[in-house]
Amino acid sequence: MKPTLRVLLTFSLASAVFLTGCGKKDQPPAPKSDTEAARAAAMTVPPGGAPTTVPGAAAPTSSSVQGRAIEITANDQMKFSTTEIHAKPGEALSVTLKNVGTVPKFSMGHNWVLLQSTAVVEPFIAEAPQAAATDYIPASQQKNIIAHTKLLGPKEQDTASFKAPEKPGRYPYVCSFPGHYQVGMHGELIVE
Numbered sequence: 005m006k007p008t009l010r011v012l013l014t015f016s017l018a019s020a021v022f023l024t025g026c027g028k029k030d031q032p033p034a035p036k037s038d039t040e041a042a043r044a045a046a047m048t049v050p051p052g053g054a055p056t057t058v059p060g061a062a063a064p065t066s067s068s069v070q071g072r073a074i075e076i077t078a079n080d081q082m083k084f085s086t087t088e089i090h091a092k093p094g095e096a097l098s099v100t101l102k103n104v105g106t107v108p109k110f111s112m113g114h115n116w117v118l119l120q121s122t123a124v125v126e127p128f129i130a131e132a133p134q135a136a137a138t139d140y141i142p143a144s145q146q147k148n149i150i151a152h153t154k155l156l157g158p159k160e161q162d163t164a165s166f167k168a169p170e171k172p173g174r175y176p177y178v179c180s181f182p183g184h185y186q187v188g189m190h191g192e193l194i195v196e
């Protein structure tokens with residue numbers, strides 16, 4: 005077997021196993037045949053590097069998802085099912101929040117809001133309760149938000165597709181429904 009072919013095959017195998025993607029610098033070599041070209045076209049590999057472990061998150065189920073799929077549930081106990089997400093710098097992610105509770109939205113709505121840094125959590129949480137008209141997402145805080153879902157009632161879900169920050173670090177996420185952050189409805193996206 006020619007070395008170049010071996011590299012190609014190894015890459016293809018690795019990509020097939022690790023649907024979570026390849027880094028921007030790791031573009032696949034140019035396909036050498038129609039078959040390989042078709043295979044390469046069929047594989048939509050989002051950028052972002054080697055696979056990472058996400059406790060409690062669902063495995064990617066569809067190649068149509070824009071980025072690595074991560075599912076988080078929210079419940080009437082005001083907890084996220086996942087409180088830690090690991091990602092590569094710049095990795096494309098699709099976070100789906102599902103409200104699996106039964107209490108009506110006006111008293112138990114949930115959202116998922118990813119913030120720029122721990123330094124902006126306090127000001128964000130302080131302003132959020134006044135922003136009921138915009139699902140507790142204050143317009144003045146947009147600059148501090150990386151991504152967020154809609155506010156969800158029981159059995160509703162929404163997906164936020166975005167790219168993880170390029171800068172390694174810990175990025176907090178919260179539910180901004182009044183009082184929920186304070187009882188522990190938050191977590192962290194860890195970029196490393």
Ligand SMILES: [Cu+2]
Nearest residue numbers: 114179181184
């Ligand atoms: Cu909540």
